[in-house]
Amino acid sequence: MKRIIYPIFALLMVFSVSDAQSQCNPEEHTNTCIPKLSTGFNFLKSYKVDGQGGNKDKVEYSYVFTKGTQYMINVCGPGGNTDGIVINLYDSQRNKVGTSLHDGQALAAFVYPCSTTGIYYIAYTFDGSTSYCGGSALGFKR
Amino acid sequence: MLVVSCGPKKPSEDEFLKSLEAIDQNSEPSVDLEMINAILQQIPSPIEISMMLKESGTNYDVSILNSADNLPKYNTNYQKALNLGIYGTDLGYTNIYEQNQDGLGYMSAIKELADGLSIGQFFDIETIGRLASNSQNLDSLLLITTQNFNNINSYLQSQGRSNLSVYLLIGGWLEAMHVTCQVAAKVPDNQEMKDAIGEQKVVTESLKLLMDLYAEDPTMATLGNSLKPLWAEYDKVTITIEKGEPTYEVVDGVMFVNDNNKSIITITPEITNNITNIITEIRGQIIG
Numbered sequence: 001m002k003r004i005i006y007p008i009f010a011l012l013m014v015f016s017v018s019d020a021q022s023q024c025n026p027e028e029h030t031n032t033c034i035p036k037l038s039t040g041f042n043f044l045k046s047y048k049v050d051g052q053g054g055n056k057d058k059v060e061y062s063y064v065f066t067k068g069t070q071y072m073i074n075v076c077g078p079g080g081n082t083d084g085i086v087i088n089l090y091d092s093q094r095n096k097v098g099t100s101l102h103d104g105q106a107l108a109a110f111v112y113p114c115s116t117t118g119i120y121y122i123a124y125t126f127d128g129s130t131s132y133c134g135g136s137a138l139g140f141k142r
Numbered sequence: 143m144l145v146v147s148c149g150p151k152k153p154s155e156d157e158f159l160k161s162l163e164a165i166d167q168n169s170e171p172s173v174d175l176e177m178i179n180a181i182l183q184q185i186p187s188p189i190e191i192s193m194m195l196k197e198s199g200t201n202y203d204v205s206i207l208n209s210a211d212n213l214p215k216y217n218t219n220y221q222k223a224l225n226l227g228i229y230g231t232d233l234g235y236t237n238i239y240e241q242n243q244d245g246l247g248y249m250s251a252i253k254e255l256a257d258g259l260s261i262g263q264f265f266d267i268e269t270i271g272r273l274a275s276n277s278q279n280l281d282s283l284l285l286i287t288t289q290n291f292n293n294i295n296s297y298l299q300s301q302g303r304s305n306l307s308v309y310l311l312i313g314g315w316l317e318a319m320h321v322t323c324q325v326a327a328k329v330p331d332n333q334e335m336k337d338a339i340g341e342q343k344v345v346t347e348s349l350k351l352l353m354d355l356y357a358e359d360p361t362m363a364t365l366g367n368s369l370k371p372l373w374a375e376y377d378k379v380t381i382t383i384e385k386g387e388p389t390y391e392v393v394d395g396v397m398f399v400n401d402n403n404k405s406i407i408t409i410t411p412e413i414t415n416n417i418t419n420i421i422t423e424i425r426g427q428i429i430g
Contacts, residue, residue, distance in 0.1 A: 034281075034285060037281075038396070042189075042193070042280055042281055042284060043281045043284050043285050043288070044187055044190075044284065044288070045183070045288060046285075046288070046289075061180075061183060061184075062180060062183070062184040063183070063184050063186070064184055064185065064186045064344055064345055064348070065186075066186060066190060066194075066341065067337065067341060067405055068194070068334070068337075069190065069194075072396075087397075089399070091401075092344075097388070097399060097401055098388070098390060098397065098399030098401075099397070100397050102392055102397060107392065107395055107396065107397050108395055108396070109395070109396040109397070110396070110397045110399065111396055111397065111398045111399070112398075112399050112400075112401075113400055115386075115400075115401060115402070115403045115404060115405060116381075116383050116401075116403050116404075116405035117341035117344050117381070117405065117407075118344050118381075119184060119344065119348070140190060140193075142193050142194060142197040
């Protein structure tokens, strides 16, 4: 009987460990990120960044930015750091406006004073991420 | 109710009003929910406009808002959803200007409309009331209202009533536009106000796309028809971009990017006037 039970038990353990590794709880990270928006920035949106354990190389959202408004986007991963999650901003023509990747390091926040009202694409990519899981917040100030 | 006639191919008011009574059937045509969610998420919060109005030094004016006393007029789900969006914008406006007494009336109206749409469980009116009583709590209020909208949207979609999310959003946007147009009319030489109206061209394009996704929904189609004159006016607005040389700097671990672009919004006084009149007319039909 033991001969049957042990392999099944071992198999279940493998599944549960791999399941835990691929599980991502972005809300936990967005909740960390929202209060980290700098003073003066009002919260607008929170975004889930779930790279599905590396199966997705990009997670993208869009938002209409308004001329004359400053926007801050931050990102939080496990352990309170970015875990290699990079913020990339593109304008409505898909031209890259900027990135939080600086000298090979994914910075925790990105500020953009908008000069042209339009749809902007916020794309999160992964640079050496281990969890592929995080959260992000978007704030604004006039 | 102020009704101003303008714009081509305007649907008759009778047709519009008939549609108000037809929505209570939950018949959701097949819609691309992923696309709808993407568009719903990209529409800017009306609170950004309220903040801009306050920062530009314009005074609070309760008379331009939809009175909470109009609540008993809203009986169909269509009316309730659109006016819930409208009252949401009005509540944000009162909060930005710290007009708590007016805000209380809107909170009560919001709760009643939400209950009427069977989404009252998403409104913790006590918490929202506490947060809305102090403009310093704007962050928390925005967090709760944003999360609310996301939860409501998911819930309505799971029930095959995603069109109500769209009405909520359109109601909120129309009210923000109405407030902007009314304030702008008082300061006709204010360039920031003119730009604020003109740059909404970007949002109208998203809204058009959103409504097109519900082309099979007769009530949405009627609302879409009533908005066509507005879209036509916005077709005349031009936004020109002069590209600059981008610069960036890192300060305290934060990347600051400046694209140094300039945008020039061209909108004539006539177009502004037409947009204002059309918004007044459509909103008048909605608020009753």
